[in-house]
Amino acid sequence: MDFQLNEEQSMLKDSVRRFMEGNCSFEKRGPVVDNGSLESLNWQQFAELGLLGLTIPEEFGGMNCSAVEAALVMEEIGRSLCVEPYWAVAVLASQTLIATRDPKVSAILQTLCLGELLAVLAHEEAAAHGDPAHVQTRAVALDDDRWRISGEKAAVVGGNVAELLIVSARTSGNDGDEQGISLFLVDPKAQGVERRDVRLIDNRWASHIYLRDVEVGRKNLLGAVGMGFGAIRHGLEHATVALCAEAIGVMERSLWITRDYLKIRKQFGQLLGDFQSLQHRMSEMLIELELSRGMLHYALSSLGKGSSIRSKALAAAKAHIGKSGQFVCGQSIQLHGGIGVTEEYVIGHYFKRMTLINSALGSSMHYFEKLAELERAPA
Known part of the structure; x- marks a missing residue:
């Protein structure tokens, strides 16, 4: 699997990042949260950009893209802490509907792509x-x-x-x-x-x-x-990969916010970023981020393979990324000190989101146990 982004994927990533920074930033999320974490204008723009139907086949009004493109969108959602229910509607629900292969889902998927239905x-x-x-x-x-x-x-x-x-x-x-x-x-x-x-x-x-x-x-x-379990499993597999991608965005942004903070915050008359012990800790955080990115690629590459390979890859990715994400975001809190846990400062919200990602669809400990069971199972 080639993990270098092609021109279309790079353009998608850039356009989603600009949209998120302009419309779904941390500073603008307060009224959206109070409104049930859904802003109708933002949701309509999701539809106009083609994001709601990104992985839905063209016959249903979608763009027929792969899980890679969905992962790129989810990574940007993680970076911006976007609270819109994109994952629940455009990934989990839509993939489950597609996998049912029921003719009646055609009309549902078409209205979902247009942003006219929240399923x-x-x-x-x-x-x-x-x-x-x-x-x-x-x-x-x-x-x-x-x-x-x-x-x-x-x-x-x-x-x-x-x-x-x-x-x-x-x-x-x-x-x-x-x-x-x-x-x-x-x-x-x-x-x-x-x-x-x-x-x-x-x-x-x-x-x-x-x-x-x-x-x-x-x-x-x-x-x-x-006979519905097959569709459920298909939806959950894609949703798990999407959560892993979101976690990468959360970890990456948390890391760089912390780096920038250490460059300006002084202690004992010296910049925090000049302390070697803190540099080592930042290095460990970067290593965990890149290891997690590799696990995301591993999970993405498994989606087109057999059930056994998919199960092991997804379990390994969710387990590792959940554990690493908690470490990276937890260390970000530690390096910020008291300000890191205040409601007004953004870094604590990255930690909270990572905590929810880790627990969603099963915690890292659950997937470590599942991975052990899969490894013990006869071939």
């Missing part, structure tokens, strides 16, 4: 602990054309502004089985759907979704009954 995946549950096959939400068939869904979905990112929920529910089997999981389209305003919005520590919003005897028809079913 999110409601899959994660409190008892899952990072296991994507652990689904306790149940969908009971009332007849050949109707189901009744009951259950809870935890911390659905972007759920507070979602106009359409893609809900995973078990139609057969036990809680941890991959078979027997189905996907349903659910209107968040439907009878029996209750939403509790929560503001996360990084100033993004998520929702706990409660489904109490929500009735849906056959038109709401995506794909075949009990």
Whole structure:
């Protein structure tokens, strides 16, 4: 895999960076956060730039780009601390919809590309602990054309502004089985759907979704009954890589902000950047950043390969990047001192975002354990 950016990729990266710096900077995020972390004008510009349909096939109105281009966008989102639900809508939800191969998703994807629909995946549950096959939400068939869904979905990112929920529910089997999981389209305003919005520590919003005897028809079913896990896994794989890319942007910006701070802050009449021990610490942070960048490339290169290779690569990347990101952003706080933990100063917000990235879709410790299990499994 060639990791040198071509001309189109470089132009994409530059244009997204300019857009983020002009519209999604830290100084401008306050009103956006208060509005549920969604600014309609910004979201429409996302659509006009083609970012919402970046990896969606052309037949659905997208640009048919690869995960590499999505990673470039996510890296810039990480650098700017953009709080818009781009990851939840344009990566996780869209990739899950594409993988269902259901004809009815065509219209959904087209409106998603235009910024006219906010769809999110409601899959994660409190008892899952990072296991994507652990689904306790149940969908009971009332007849050949109707189901009744009951259950809870935890911390659905972007759920507070979602106009359409893609809900995973078990139609057969036990809680941890991959078979027997189905996907349903659910209107968040439907009878029996209750939403509790929560503001996360990084100033993004998520929702706990409660489904109490929500009735849906056959038109709401995506794909075949009990065969939804493949689409979920596809969406989660792309979402994991996107999170890793965002983490690179968070780490890189955190590192350079800290470098600039050490160049101007004095202690004992001497610039902090002149202390050799702090130079060594900055070197360690840079090493961890570049190692993490290599792990991102490893994860990207695995997406077109077999399931076993993908699972190992993604587990290794998420584990390493989560651990390294916590180290880099944590050291940034240490090198800033007391100002680093104030709400008004930006560096603490990079640490908070990295903490959420590390815990999203499973922590680094979860993936280290998963990687060990995969290594012990027979070939």
